[in-house]
Amino acid sequence: MIRIFSILVGLFFTAALAWSLVIDTVQLGKDGLPKNAAHEFGKAHDLKPLKLASDGPFGKFDQAQLQRGFAVYQGVCASCHSLSQVSYRSLAALGYEDAELKAIAAKATINAKDPLTGEMKDRPGMPSDKFPAVVYGGVGSPPDLSLITKARHGGASYVYSLLTGYEATQPADLIKHFPDSKTGKDMHYNPYFANLNIAMAPPLASDGLVTYSDGTVASKDQMAKDVAAFLVWTAEPELNQRHQTGLWWILFLVFATTLGYMAYRNIWAEKKGH
Template sequence: MLPLFMRSIKFLVGFAFIGVLALALFGTITGLIKEPPQPTAEEEFHHHPKALALKSDGPFGKFDNAQIQRGFLVFEKVCSTCHSLSLASFRELGDIGYSEAEVKKIAKDWPIKQPVQDAKAGTWGERDNLPSDRFPKVYYPGTGSPPDLTLIAKARHGGGAYIYSLLTGYEEQQPAELLKKFPGAKTPEGSHYNPYFANLSIAMPPPLTGDDQVTYSDGTRATKDQMAKDVAAFLVWSAEPTMEKRHAAGLAVVLFLLFATVLAYGAYLTVWRGVKH
């Protein structure tokens, strides 16, 4: 009699637990229907990246070395004072059309040198960069360092389009509608409003402040928009410099599989020819 009573208690406890969960679920769904969650400032005013067409887009895309060289110049003259490219080496610039002599000169003239230690004296010094060296890191003692840009095109949704949009998306003032709906979303002192950034406020001042910040050797006009596109193309390349080789290998594999499929089908027809089903 007691075991039957205990089993009944177990079932009652189980049903009561299920009932409480069902009641809680019903209350949650009812609350969401009556009072749906309101979008945050970031959700409502954040912009998706602008469209950006690069020659490297798509499965058959190829890098435009002239544009990537222009983008590297923008990175060198504008971005490199704050951001590192520490996962790339100087000699990789040869893959985008720079000669060996040009790579050596770029490495030697790079403003941040390679740190070296004198083992005997226990002191640190500097030496010129070599083509085999990676780009030196940029340090800000006590405040940390801005993000390394080597893989930024892979790390951000939208890749090159995100970089282009961010660089050209700074606005001097926040929209009046934003401040009206979300008074607490005012851009903090020292930050800048950019609707393409995740939380709408970014500490980095606009790096591209106007036209002709650099001078392109190929005669291209260095407008703000053009520089943003070019540096975006460069950072797409730095994130995956072997993309063209990967595309070529993938195409070769697909062609091989198609050829092997045709051969296999031909062998199947030959082996089973004359055999009645």
């Protein structure tokens, strides 16, 4: 009797939970998603398309583009954003020679322990060092960009869209229906940012902010594409090797599958005949 009662109680609670779930699902379907400024006017899930050489299972990094992207990072982004997970010697994958790596690293000031005295002292950077953290004097702390394309929905497309998505004025309907979303002082309207208003001023405000060594015209759009490609590399520098390894494993599995099928046919052919 107690067992039957326990079963009935369990069935009652299960039915109540299922009914509540059905009611909530139906109600959500009628009401739709909550209406807010980002939902109505944001473009965080409608990013600008961006095609890079590294895209797809057989993609490979374009070294020339990565060098251009690094130039944009150095010339535009490095004053506020760190690359704390990247070492200078890793830039060899971009095609830089040892002498160039030493020159690039030497421009940085690294606070490290003196091996002779044990005291912390500033010294020029070395290829074995990682990019130092940026000391930012403004309000808030700009994010480290080492893994930004992994940390944001859309990856490189998000970076590209954000950099090229600043708008001088907000839509009139946005101010009318969502007055709390009005861009405040020291803020900038960007529909690709999560809450539409971002403290970072347009970093690529004009063409020609950097000079490309390969002669490519440094337009705002080109710089945005190049630095997005560079940040894909910082987040996944082993991508080329991973793609190559994956290809070899696919070929091995195809070969092993074919060999196994031929062995199966050879071993069982006579037995199936009987």
